[in-house]
Amino acid sequence: EVQLVESGGGLVKTGGSLRLSCAASGFTFSGYSMNWVRQAPGKGLEWVSSTTSSGSYTYYADSVKGRFTISRDNAKNSLYLQMNSLRGEDAAVYYCARQRDWYYFDYWGQGTLVTVSS
């Protein structure tokens, strides 16, 4: 059974940093591109970042480029999102999602909540 379990969310001050993790199991993690998608409270989904299966290529939404860094450790079946210079608009539930082919996501984690306060 495919499982994605996020962790690392919490309360952080504006300008602060946070590192999210996603532990994957039930599939060959190193064979898939992985993504982070977020959802602000009461709002819609927003794609955040993507990394290829090897981690060689990474992609970011304009809203987080230069502040967030996606990475992965295939030996540990884990995906990460380092978030720096956090802003109020970054407050959201962050989902880890497995990517298939042309950017559709067939499995999602349960999400981890990031709260940003001043």
Place this chain on the structure above:
Amino acid sequence: QSALTQPASVSGSPGQSITISCSGTSSDVGDYNYVSWYQQHPGKAPKLMIYEVSNRPSGVSNRFSGSKSGNTASLTISGLQADDEGDYYCSSYTSRTTLVVFGGGTKLTVL
């Protein structure tokens, strides 16, 4: 403001059919057959319902179908059931710098 435009809400009675539209541009929906649809129940993670415009993942009911015409994609749910109630999001690959765009979501109410 979301890149793809969806109606804020739709409703239907049990057994009826409804269609949710998803309007994009020639940089996303219009130029690529990479539209997907997700269902989200309150407090839960999104669930993939349709990928590549009209394909259903294993385990998704054949009451769910997708189509596309020009810059607009559509999700149709036939034989509405109470459990279909929730939020639905469309998504598309895009040639813009942001590789993936989502719609703002449509709240489906089963009357």
